[in-house]
Amino acid sequence: MLSRLRQHTGVLEWVGASGVGVLGTRGAALDAPGISVLLGAFPLDSFRVFSGRKPLPRDFPAYAALVHADPLTPDMAELVRDMAHKVRGGRLAGGVACARTQAWQIADGTLIGGLSGVAFDDRIQTLTGISQGCQPLPGSWRVTRAQDNLIEQIDSRPAVEVFREAAGPALGADLRRAVSTLLVGLSEDDADRRQFTARRIVALDVRTGRLAINDSAQSGQSLVFLRRDEAAARADLLRMLTELRNACPRPPRGALYVSCASRGGIMFERDDSEVEMIRETFGDIPLAGFFAAGEIAGDRLYGQTGCLTVFV
Known part of the structure; x- marks a missing residue:
């Protein structure tokens, strides 16, 4: 899959993770095959892809990072906190890879174990909101x-x-x-x-x-x-989306959404209910995401949470 993406897009650097479902601009599918992709154009010196094989350089002024994690790595909450301390703005966002068999991460290659992702300097502005459905x-x-x-x-x-x-x-x-x-x-x-x-x-x-x-x-x-029930989850998600929209200095250019595998149609009316609410709040912005085994925001590892990151 990674080879095909590189071949057909010409984009060489990729980050991502496997999930038990995907979310995109037009919908979502939980417990179904699919792929969700978001492409971005950034200055080459504004980001660094990192993993256990390729640690984040000490001299890179990381201000925010999008991360993915392995569900079988011990003490993942501690690893998330440690990574947040390496990011000057403390802005982590992402999720734990999820799969019926082996959970994979992508960080300029396929890998398992630990934490991986992409870090940005302060030229790339992101805002993240979380909804715990409560x-x-x-x-x-x-x-x-x-x-x-x-x-x-x-x-x-x-x-x-x-x-x-x-x-x-x-x-x-x-x-x-x-x-x-x-x-x-x-x-x-x-x-x-x-x-x-x-x-x-x-x-x-x-x-x-x-x-x-x-x-x-x-x-x-x-x-x-x-x-926690559907009414509470809807109310909390609407609160988060409204607060995040009000905090944006301009309309977002794209977004990433990580939702817990126990949300989707399990918590809401349909698998795409969350995507529909995001679109109603932010309009038809480019969106990608996946259903995860845990969600990451700031220096914390969450569960049964929706985590939306927008590029502003």
């Missing part, structure tokens, strides 16, 4: 006792007790349904309830009052409970 429930709390992925106490009370209270009478009476509907949002920012990382609740123990999530938690972190 709406915070009323109230905010603080983790007061945690161990690894177990949250034992919230505001010095048993975590399950606070969870049941936040869920409300109907959901609180059916904890199995509550666990499948609600998530935990963790943050270091007390002031902004939207600056959180959404994490799934994987188990709860009524006897001990502990919650288990699919990430580690630390005492002192701010915590909110989140509702």
